[in-house]
Amino acid sequence: MLKYDEVATKMEAQIIADGLTQGDKLPKLTELMAKYAVSKSTIVKALAKLEQRGLIYQIQGSGVFVRRPKLDEHINLINNNGFTADMVKHKMTAKVLSLKKIAPPKDMIKYFNGDVKEVYEVKRIRYLDDQILCLEESYFKTSVVPFLNEQIAQGSIFNYVRELGIAIGFSDKYLNVIELSKKEAKLLELPEKAPALTIEETYYLTSGEAFDHSKTTYHFKNAKFFIQSTT
């Protein structure tokens, strides 16, 4: 992890620990430099990172201020850490419906720019505090994620991937609203044709290589979402 990433993470934890809210002012640059024992340029980069994540805003000549709307139970859509990292105060569990190593389905190949020979297909129901959150169908390139099993898939696959030292970079997400099919409705324990948000996501490594494509169908009563936009 880069030095400024580390400082950004510490600052974020401090903001949460201090219970700071919207509009609260952070200490001056010189105080932050002393507190984290780093150079001015590291603090400036760390603040840019926090601004990008929507955690602070900076007003020239005036200071650095906290952005903290009520986030609890809302899934942050600009966050590539996976749910589990986002939902630290909540219990995230999963029931694995199927997990197998297969040749990539035809309609998946385009998401990997044609560069894929084999994938893990994982189908899960995910729960937030024991309530059904979503139905998830994921495809992981085996050339990047060489091993998965049911036990791993019951927890956070993303945490596992990161523990392998794989650097997750960025993602593209497409959102649509649909009416549930009979099959989806049954799995989500909702009536047929109930409304649902689907998110199709492609995740890339920091090298720009696509390694995971997934389609998630959310329970409309149990899932709420949040986006903090920056300028």
Place this chain on the structure above:
Amino acid sequence: MLKYDEVATKMEAQIIADGLTQGDKLPKLTELMAKYAVSKSTIVKALAKLEQRGLIYQIQGSGVFVRRPKLDEHINLINNNGFTADMVKHKMTAKVLSLKKIAPPKDMIKYFNGDVKEVYEVKRIRYLDDQILCLEESYFKTSVVPFLNEQIAQGSIFNYVRELGIAIGFSDKYLNVIELSKKEAKLLELPEKAPALTIEETYYLTSGEAFDHSKTTYHFKNAKFFIQSTT
């Protein structure tokens, strides 16, 4: 507009004009410096801006690459320019249902941190290429936006606000999926209980002051959304 913002905007236009796609490499720093006749630090800041907007990714020691999935007809959710700026290739129109200056409704006051005495309430149906896109209910602080009329509201209120020299900073968005009420369904020309995405947004000035709160209810067949996440 800051110099690097200007360069970032020009680079974005160039990427689009050149029809660059995912993975295409941008010219070297020195070439970009020559092309835009600016310093290295301005180019570095402009690239950071484009990365934040999800338009490029940078690989250390390797170069700068384009991120450009199919965006057409998808509404970019990390973008505070309003639809009209996002949908340049499309025709955006609006039918104004009502527009009036009122005391802020009780449930609106919290979004403005209690700091609001009067608002414009604007109710519109918005169309994308003559198809119903959404139902929108917006509240603008009159202390920031002193004048609005039906003609302005038929176009882009955000463009108008920017022309007044008002600097829009950032926004918070809350997303929920609902079943349409009878009234909403009628306005969107959909059956009652049809699915819909609602987005509640608060927009802030660069000073951190909230000036606009809106609730938008999207037509589930005509609206698709897109998010490019960065690290």
